[in-house]
Amino acid sequence: MSWPRDDAKLERVRALMAEKDLDALVVRAPDNVLYLTNFWGMKGYEAAIFPREGEPALITIEASADDAAENAWTRDVTFIEGYDPADARPPIARTLAAAQSAAKGYEHVGLELSLGTQASDRMVGEPTTFTKAWFDAFAGAVDAAPLLAHARAVKTEQEIERMRLANEIAAAAMEHVAAELRPGMKESQAAALWLGFVHGEGTGWKGKVELALGFSLVWSGPGIRTFTATGHRPVQNHEPTLFEIWVCADGYWCDHTKNVCPGKLDARYDELLESLLGVYGQALEHCRPGAGLAELDLLIREGLAAAGYPGQPSHPVAHGVGARAHEPPYAHQAGGGVIAEGMVLAIEPGAYWDGGGGLRIEDNFLITADGPEKLSTYPDDFR
Secondary structure, eight states: OOOOOOHHHHHHHHHHHHHTTOSEEEEOSHHHHHHHHOOOOSSSOOEEEEESSSOOEEEEEGGGHHHHHHHOSOSEEEEEOSOBTTBOSOHHHHHHHHHHHHHTTOSSEEEOTTOOOOOOOSSOSSOOOOOHHHHHTSTTOEEOHHHHHHHHHSOOHHHHHHHHHHHHHHHHHHHHHHHHOOTTOBHHHHHHHHHHHHHHHHTTGGGTOSOEEEEEEEEEGGGOOTTOOOOSOBOOSSSOEEEEEEEEETTEEEEEEEEEOSSOOOHHHHHHHHHHHHHHHHHHHHOSTTOBHHHHHHHHHHHHHHTTOTTOOSSOSEEEOSSSSSEEEEOOTTOOOBOOTTOEEEEOOEEEOTTSOEEEOBEEEEEETTEEEEOOOSOSOOO
16 A cells, blocks of 8 residues: 655654754665655665655665555655676665765765664565675764664654554454464464464455564463474463564554463463553553653563562563564663653563463553553453
8 A cells, every 4th residue: 555655754854864964864774764765675675865855765676666656755766686697796785886876965874873673574584684885885974773763763643553554453363363273273373373364364454554464473371481483382271372473564563462262261370460460550550651661661570570570571571663563662670761642662561480381461552642542452351
């Protein structure tokens, strides 16, 4: 789907560029290219030159010409060859040359020098990453990653609309799984149920989503633990199967953790869920404009400690979501920052048992003047 140019977003970026005396941004992370041009590339060969004044320039491969014509917010598009019979270098080398040419008239340039993570392009099996040559090619450039993070932290109306679509698809996929999940299925089969719905039904969702992709980690019962892959363990009858799930709908994301239990929930999990829901509720009460992010992290972790889970969880408990599933701001007790109206935060308390098992709940919340608005219709209390 072609979205109208989001001038509110672009003018915010230009205002921040003026504060930093930057003439242009040169970006190539897929999420930043999308954010500034509305173009979501296939293989990461894209770049964008976004000037403080004038028309942005997009660089992509020839095969994406129709996509660029339909979706990009700029008419200044340079196409590079995906295969050049006279040039054995990878296409990204030609992207670099085109970016240098497009940026040569700008004196003060910002690059993504401190970029730590980036979203995927549309074909994610072989991400195209930055090399030293990319950064060396723009002598004297300053780090624009903080500027972009600041701009992206508060969402525009269009961004919120696009994120609602991702949240709707994720919730509908969970409803599908809840109706189909059976004890004895492999975790991987449960994941396939969810992923198949996201890609199959989410693509074309309401006539507004050109491409929906799902990403998941699925664990059941004693298999629930952090930072492990989905495997062939069986779905349990009286213990939750946990879905750590992301949906990307045309470059805008949601990040959830949802649970399904086919039978009556075991008493240990029932007790743990009550504790998590209590902490979750306190965290949401805190999430109002002007509240501290450090205090949010402390509140969740102290609440879990009081419930008998000191030192947990081992993962972040609150972060931004938008053109990436995990993006600033992050809540950390040793950090700073405040919650602002228009942010979308993932809140995710979790607690895990030694040897396997445990629980996490998570949803995305739009921060409004009246407090947080839950963006997914799928319940966190899954009993």
